[in-house]
Amino acid sequence: MNLNLSRRLLLPGLIVMASLCAGQEAADSGLSKKLHEHLVFNFQTLTYMTENGIMNHSLFNPDNLLAQIPQGEGTIELRPNLKWTQGRFMLMAKPRFLAAMGFTSGSAGKQSNSGDFFLQEWSVRVNAARALTVSYGREFLQWGPSMSISPSNPFFIDNGRDNPVKEIGGRDFLRAVYSPSSKYSVSYLWNTAQGRSQTYAQPFLKTHAVKFDYTPSSFNASVIVSKKTDAPPVVGGFLQATVSSALLLYAEGSAHRGTQALFPYQENNSATWQMADIKNGFGHIYSTAVVGGAYTLRNGSTLTGEYIANREGYSDAEAQQYYQLGGENSQRLTSTGPQAESGAATLGAALNPQLLMLRRNYLFFQFLRTNYRDRADFMVRYTANLDDGSGKFAAYATLNCTNHIQLFALGMVTHGSPNTEAARLVRHQAMGGIRIFIK
Amino acid sequence: MHKTALLIVSLMLLSGFNGSAATDPPAAEILKSSDVARGGGLPGIVWNVHLVSKDSDAEQVRELIVKAANRDSLVEFLAPAKVKGQKMLTVGRNMWFVQPGLQKPVPISPRQRLTGQASNGDIAATDYSGDYSATLIDQETVAGENCYVLDLHANNKSATYDHVVYWVSKTRLVGLKAEFYTVSGKKVKTATLEYRNRIEYQGRSVPFVSRMVILDALNPANVTTMEYSNVRAAQVPAAEFNINLLTN
Numbered sequence: 001m002n003l004n005l006s007r008r009l010l011l012p013g014l015i016v017m018a019s020l021c022a023g024q025e026a027a028d029s030g031l032s033k034k035l036h037e038h039l040v041f042n043f044q045t046l047t048y049m050t051e052n053g054i055m056n057h058s059l060f061n062p063d064n065l066l067a068q069i070p071q072g073e074g075t076i077e078l079r080p081n082l083k084w085t086q087g088r089f090m091l092m093a094k095p096r097f098l099a100a101m102g103f104t105s106g107s108a109g110k111q112s113n114s115g116d117f118f119l120q121e122w123s124v125r126v127n128a129a130r131a132l133t134v135s136y137g138r139e140f141l142q143w144g145p146s147m148s149i150s151p152s153n154p155f156f157i158d159n160g161r162d163n164p165v166k167e168i169g170g171r172d173f174l175r176a177v178y179s180p181s182s183k184y185s186v187s188y189l190w191n192t193a194q195g196r197s198q199t200y201a202q203p204f205l206k207t208h209a210v211k212f213d214y215t216p217s218s219f220n221a222s223v224i225v226s227k228k229t230d231a232p233p234v235v236g237g238f239l240q241a242t243v244s245s246a247l248l249l250y251a252e253g254s255a256h257r258g259t260q261a262l263f264p265y266q267e268n269n270s271a272t273w274q275m276a277d278i279k280n281g282f283g284h285i286y287s288t289a290v291v292g293g294a295y296t297l298r299n300g301s302t303l304t305g306e307y308i309a310n311r312e313g314y315s316d317a318e319a320q321q322y323y324q325l326g327g328e329n330s331q332r333l334t335s336t337g338p339q340a341e342s343g344a345a346t347l348g349a350a351l352n353p354q355l356l357m358l359r360r361n362y363l364f365f366q367f368l369r370t371n372y373r374d375r376a377d378f379m380v381r382y383t384a385n386l387d388d389g390s391g392k393f394a395a396y397a398t399l400n401c402t403n404h405i406q407l408f409a410l411g412m413v414t415h416g417s418p419n420t421e422a423a424r425l426v427r428h429q430a431m432g433g434i435r436i437f438i439k
Numbered sequence: 440m441h442k443t444a445l446l447i448v449s450l451m452l453l454s455g456f457n458g459s460a461a462t463d464p465p466a467a468e469i470l471k472s473s474d475v476a477r478g479g480g481l482p483g484i485v486w487n488v489h490l491v492s493k494d495s496d497a498e499q500v501r502e503l504i505v506k507a508a509n510r511d512s513l514v515e516f517l518a519p520a521k522v523k524g525q526k527m528l529t530v531g532r533n534m535w536f537v538q539p540g541l542q543k544p545v546p547i548s549p550r551q552r553l554t555g556q557a558s559n560g561d562i563a564a565t566d567y568s569g570d571y572s573a574t575l576i577d578q579e580t581v582a583g584e585n586c587y588v589l590d591l592h593a594n595n596k597s598a599t600y601d602h603v604v605y606w607v608s609k610t611r612l613v614g615l616k617a618e619f620y621t622v623s624g625k626k627v628k629t630a631t632l633e634y635r636n637r638i639e640y641q642g643r644s645v646p647f648v649s650r651m652v653i654l655d656a657l658n659p660a661n662v663t664t665m666e667y668s669n670v671r672a673a674q675v676p677a678a679e680f681n682i683n684l685l686t687n
Contacts, residue, residue: 142543182680217531242532296550403519437520
């Protein structure tokens, strides 16, 4: 258990929660009245099991030596959310407790985590002027209409839609949002620290961004210009139109000169493949775009289709080199001595090459039905990699047994030969559990 | 027989052939006045809604708080616990749904229903005078009260329904009953309204909607009841309708 700043910050939150509970019994007390007036509080617990069907002959994780993904895992999470609003000020905190126990065959065996307290997100916000809001805190900022990936977002590669159970760590932002009307707004965002997000192989770089939003009657559009330290600016944006009462059409994308993504390459006179950002500072402009639409049926179900053009992704030749690199370093990893260490480092970089998607052309489909008979939600997603023929099928369902108890299940299956994107780590995944809405 | 025909012709001339008496206010003015009692034309309004939706085999109950200004609204789900924290934001025709856990705001179409028979347009402030062209077609009695009968046709895409027939009390100038139709002329639902709330508007106390009951025209067993309470006429800052500032 970590005795860190997050844990110390958690304590005031727990005190507030305890006060709230006490306040229920003394509804006429001044403190209780104040809590009910200013505090919004909800609290969920999640208990779930995960089973991972690990690829036995993965080129990038041979015999699960590198990623050491547990074959099975049991997890308990406590998720209280607190929001205090008083006058111009708003304080939001999402303290968390997470304990997990994983089971892996082989040398790793059973791994357990006795439990971690941490702050998933927090924010202090002040309405500095009538149309100006300033905030600082750790947030998971998301925008854009596309369901598969969010290329216009320079801060988060993962939009959290693939696995609705897992929470994604926020980053630390200073934000100023100027909203003179509901039609126009301008936001300045300064990403000051990594927070709880993962940047994988590359070091964190501070990022400044400006976001312009325009929301007239039947469509909305945004332009986002961002710049990381010592990197060229990135221009992103999206456009979404409500074409009819049932049909939405949209496009989202980003473009930048050069790329920080990692590509396979061989140094002169070397037969060994490595991963490096060889196109960083390269003058070519790389773009990623999503074009899609969503149609809502009369029964409330929504069908979504998207085409993803990821010009930053690997070409056929680069993909061939990538899998060759995987094969070679996989052999080095399973050998002994210093070769194994360098093989692990190269495979680690290859598993996280800083790309939204590995290849260049994808199709994405989603079926979503929410609030079915006030009891259930269903979501089915399929992503097809048009370049290598692999694909990923995912499904998520919830069933509300009562107003306070929900069962949930998530399944994911990939298909594709060993030299494809979908076959790098996990062949399938299953998750099932119970969510209790305490308050 | 001749006298009867003369009387009918005289009445038609007096009513201008459209059912309205010469002293009746124009249909557009009647509609605009009736909007006030449902939040239309106000600089902003906040209210709580207790919603019960019943069909043949289930009952849904929701507690909501609604903030609205012009064509924008923010609906936040307060209870039951399984939906607490969900939000629906509408700016013009743009709509988003936010659910704790599903961290990205999901854009949704106007067809997405809030719950039961209630569409978002029924929950938020009503701006019929902005969304529909009105014609006074008749006068009838609803629940013992004399009413103007207005025929409303959508004049922009923001309107929730294509065609509405609306009964407005002659004395109180509030809408008492509405029938909602599709473009093809099919009746989809009927609503009745009560006005036991009051708000301060332009220095005077005016009636405000307190209850709305929606009946499904195809299946009368489907009934949605909304009770409005804690109504406050207040300016709502534009930041409330900014998707960037929507937090769980």
